[in-house]
Amino acid sequence: MDSIDKKILDIIQTDFPLDSRPYQIIAQKVGISEEEALNRVKKLKEMGVIRRIGANFQSRKLGWFSTLCAASVPEEKITEFVQEVNKYPGVTHNYLRKNKFNIWFTYIGPSREEVEKDLKAISESTGIEVLSLPATKMFKIKVDFPMQRGEDE
Amino acid sequence: MRYSLDFSNEELAILKEVQGDIPLSPTPFQEIARKVGVKEEVVLNLLKKLKEKGYIRRFGATLRHQQAGYDQNAMVAWKVPGERVEEVGKIFASRKEITHCYERITYPSWPYNLYTMIHATSEEECKQVIAELSKLTGIKDFEVLESIKELKKISMEYF
Numbered sequence: 080m081d082s083i084d085k086k087i088l089d090i091i092q093t094d095f096p097l098d099s100r101p102y103q104i105i106a107q108k109v110g111i112s113e114e115e116a117l118n119r120v121k122k123l124k125e126m127g128v129i130r131r132i133g134a135n136f137q138s139r140k141l142g143w144f145s146t147l148c149a150a151s152v153p154e155e156k157i158t159e160f161v162q163e164v165n166k167y168p169g170v171t172h173n174y175l176r177k178n179k180f181n182i183w184f185t186y187i188g189p190s191r192e193e194v195e196k197d198l199k200a201i202s203e204s205t206g207i208e209v210l211s212l213p214a215t216k217m218f219k220i221k222v223d224f225p226m227q228r229g230e231d232e
Numbered sequence: 233m234r235y236s237l238d239f240s241n242e243e244l245a246i247l248k249e250v251q252g253d254i255p256l257s258p259t260p261f262q263e264i265a266r267k268v269g270v271k272e273e274v275v276l277n278l279l280k281k282l283k284e285k286g287y288i289r290r291f292g293a294t295l296r297h298q299q300a301g302y303d304q305n306a307m308v309a310w311k312v313p314g315e316r317v318e319e320v321g322k323i324f325a326s327r328k329e330i331t332h333c334y335e336r337i338t339y340p341s342w343p344y345n346l347y348t349m350i351h352a353t354s355e356e357e358c359k360q361v362i363a364e365l366s367k368l369t370g371i372k373d374f375e376v377l378e379s380i381k382e383l384k385k386i387s388m389e390y391f
Contacts (some may be wrong), residue, residue, distance in 0.1 A: 088293065088295065091292050091293040092290075092292050092293050092294075092295065093290065093292055094291075094292060095291050095292035095293065097261070097276055097279050097280050097283065097291060098261075098276070099259060099261060099262065099272060099276070100258060100259060101260065101261075102258055103258075113258060114258075117256070117257075117258055120256065120293075121256050124256065127296055128295055128296060129293045129294070129295055129296075130293075130294045130295060130296050131252065131253040131293070131294050131387060132253060132254050132256075132260075132292065132293045132294075133250050133251060133252055133253055133254050133291070133294075133387070134247070134250040134251055134279065134282075134288045134290075134291050135288065135289045135290045135291070135292075135294070135387075136251065136287060136288055136289065136388070136390055137286055137287060137288070137289040138388065138390070140236065140285075140286055140287050141235050141236055141237070141287060141390060142233075142234075142235055142236030143390065147334075147336065147347070149342065161383050161384075165383065165384045168389065169388075170384060171384070171385070171386050171387065171388050172384060172385055172386075173382075173383035173384035173385075174379045174380075174381065174382055174383060175379070175380045175381040175383055176307070176377040176378060176379050176380060177376075177377070177378045177379075177380055178375060178377050180342065180377075182383075183307070183377065184383075184384070187388050189234050210339055210341070210342055212336040212337055212338075212342075213336065213337060214334040214335065214336050215335050215336060215337060216317070216321070216334065216335040217333075217334050217335075218321040218322065218324065218325040218333035218334065218335070219324070219325035219330060219331070219332060219333040220289075220331070220332050221330075221331045221332070
């Protein structure tokens with residue numbers, strides 16, 4: 080990854096141009112051809128640096144409900160519990176973490192009632208209590224990562 | 233109603249295309265328009281409108297952090313007295329290493345109410361940030377929820 084790739088990543092993370100020819104705009108900004116801009120993005124995708132390009136929706140604004148869930152799962156039950164939890168399409172992130180509460184996952188669904196119903200079903204089928212920790216206030220959400228840090232700062 | 237906005241079937245078809253991965257083409261929106269059977273302007277205008285109004289939080293590339301050099305992430309859950317949440321939340325949010333900061337409900341078995349996600353390029357940087365935040369705010373009761381393994385990571389399919 081060179082400095083042009085990093086510039087491209089900085090642009091397309093926050094502001095992928097909503098334009099008929101997005102790569103032409105990106106290309107102009109970094110001083111390369113449209114074809115090269117697209118080829119570089121293709122390569123970054125092949126390399127696995129870019130996971131996807133698309134829309135990220137704000138679940139709450141769409142009227143959906145999201146929550147963070149924590150569970151304290153005994154070592155020997157982890158595989159089974161994770162298998163059950165991950166079956167649900169509303170589970171978007173799930174991590175094993177170093178804590179008494181060792182399984183942490185996020186759950187998104189069309190309504191609070193539906194999410195709570197699913198979490199109850201998980202608790203009942205696995206015999207493990209799931210703490211649902213919905214947010215009461217958001218102070219910050221930032222999901223782009225500056226690539227040029229250390230060069231510009 | 234499933235959504236707070238009354239989307240037409242046409243709009244739902246467009247959103248279904250953009251919630252995943254758009255085509256790697258010089259004209260990705262034209263391709264989506266063709267697939268859905270609408271004019272390209274319809275696609276672009278819908279996306280611009282939803283972005284402007286905040287339904288689309290962000291339109292763009294999502295990176296895999298490990299490959300991008302950000303390989304350390306730690307979630308820290310802080311126990312902050314109710315009357316200090318506002319003040320401490322703002323201090324946390326002002327740090328560039330902190331990507332997410334939320335207040336969440338608590339349980340007797342889990343009394344931590346303020347959550348921060350820290351992304352850093354090294355474990356030392358992560359630890360340093362946590363130590364600084366603790367010193368800066370005087371909050372000494374916290375749990376570092378270091379991730380050991382990613383068990384699932386997908387983008388939500390709303391449509």
